Amino acid sequence: MSPSRKKRISYFLVSAVVVLILGKFIFNSLQKNTIYFFSPTDLLLNSETPRGLIRVGGLVKRDSIQEKKSEAIYTFVVTDLKNDIYVEYKGILPNLFQEEKGVVVEGVLKDKKFLLGKTILAKHDENYMPPEVAEALKKSGKWNKKYDQ
Amino acid sequence: MFGLFQLKKIFQLNDNFFYWLKITFLSLIIFGLILSLVVSPKDYLQGDTVRIMYVHVPASWLALMIFAAMGISSIVTLVFKIRVFTIYTKSLAPIGFTFSLISIFTGSLWGQPTWGTFWTWDARLTSMLVLVFFYIFYILSWKFIKNFFVAEKYSSILAIIGLANLPIIKFSVEWWNTLHQPASIKLTESPAIHSSMLMPLLVMFLGFSIFVLFIFFIRYKIEILKLQESKLNKVLKK
Numbered sequence: 001m002s003p004s005r006k007k008r009i010s011y012f013l014v015s016a017v018v019v020l021i022l023g024k025f026i027f028n029s030l031q032k033n034t035i036y037f038f039s040p041t042d043l044l045l046n047s048e049t050p051r052g053l054i055r056v057g058g059l060v061k062r063d064s065i066q067e068k069k070s071e072a073i074y075t076f077v078v079t080d081l082k083n084d085i086y087v088e089y090k091g092i093l094p095n096l097f098q099e100e101k102g103v104v105v106e107g108v109l110k111d112k113k114f115l116l117g118k119t120i121l122a123k124h125d126e127n128y129m130p131p132e133v134a135e136a137l138k139k140s141g142k143w144n145k146k147y148d149q
Numbered sequence: 150m151f152g153l154f155q156l157k158k159i160f161q162l163n164d165n166f167f168y169w170l171k172i173t174f175l176s177l178i179i180f181g182l183i184l185s186l187v188v189s190p191k192d193y194l195q196g197d198t199v200r201i202m203y204v205h206v207p208a209s210w211l212a213l214m215i216f217a218a219m220g221i222s223s224i225v226t227l228v229f230k231i232r233v234f235t236i237y238t239k240s241l242a243p244i245g246f247t248f249s250l251i252s253i254f255t256g257s258l259w260g261q262p263t264w265g266t267f268w269t270w271d272a273r274l275t276s277m278l279v280l281v282f283f284y285i286f287y288i289l290s291w292k293f294i295k296n297f298f299v300a301e302k303y304s305s306i307l308a309i310i311g312l313a314n315l316p317i318i319k320f321s322v323e324w325w326n327t328l329h330q331p332a333s334i335k336l337t338e339s340p341a342i343h344s345s346m347l348m349p350l351l352v353m354f355l356g357f358s359i360f361v362l363f364i365f366f367i368r369y370k371i372e373i374l375k376l377q378e379s380k381l382n383k384v385l386k387k
Contacts, residue, residue: 011293121265121328124195
């Protein structure tokens with residue numbers, strides 16, 4: 001076998017192994033993550049409570065955020081406007097974490113109504129506008145509910 | 150009609166053409182940067198972070214469009230055996246690859262302050278990473294396979310398989326729950342993005358596109374010169 005052919009075969013084998021490992025890796029994560037998060041209703045409809053780390057997404061319910069200042073523990077309610085779930089989280093909240101805005105909480109379910117949050121991700125929607133426009137829309141009453149998702 | 154598909158047609162483009170292409174690109178980018186960094190307003194939620202979008206979105210669009218062009222021209226290569234399309238695809242690959250990297254890099258810079266994380270395995274981000282790997286494997290297939298005709302065949306097959314990934318990237322935000330937000334600009338609806346932010350975005354996109362065209366011509370010329378150098382006259386004649 002000529003040296004150049006040997007080289008090419010070894011290249012091929014290495015890249016084949018890399019492709020296989022990557023393929024497996026991507027396939028696994030897609031399997032797990034095409035359901036990136038559950039809504040509170042999804043959880044209720046599930047016959048059994050999912051175990052381990054899961055993500056729950058929805059809106060932060062208005063006036064539901066409470067803070068225990070001494071321990072930096074936050075509690076709030078995540079809602080999909082049909083069902084709610086109660087979340088307790090210890091740590092720093094992201095800047096965009098706000099009432100009536102989207103949020104994805106990663107954590108462990110205690111039961112179907114209670115989630116112990118480990119990580120909080122603020123979900124941003126597709127609406128972009130300057131602050132003055134947002135202000136004006138709110139004033140004129142033309143504020144679309146969909147901006148609050 | 151087939152005169153258009155002659156490989157060396159490109160050498161008829163004179164320096165004047167490239168000069169004006171360069172001027173257009175530079176003025177569009179400078180104009181776009183002033184619009185996006187100075188003139189355009191802050192976002193009501195994100196503040197100044199929104200300015201990352203003016204690079205992130207055009208780069209992502211181009212990464213997808215370039216791969217679409219590569220896939221389609223690979224089909225032409227395999228079906229009609231018009232060699233010029235092989236060289237189109239080969240010249241486009243590194244450009245698209247660079248834009249896909251820019252897209253992922255700027256996206257994670259935006260994700261950290263907005264979402265609270267640099268990276269997450271949601272469907273949009275994962276499928277975009279798959280696109281990066283398609284670009285890598287396409288480029289590697291030309292590097293590792295020494296025979297021009299064999300490389301042409303396998304790289305084309307790779308680009309065609311990669312086409313399947315494009316709708317997954319595009320519609321991932323609608324098909325599945327993702328952390329990534331849905332598209333703000335759709336063909337069928339009015340954009341969910343204020344006009345003062347849409348303008349700089351479109352100018353930047355236009356500037357980036359002219360840049361792609363400019364680099365593409367340079368790369369194409371280099372590929373032809375390489376073929377001449379390696380005495381693959383059989384390829385050049387066809």
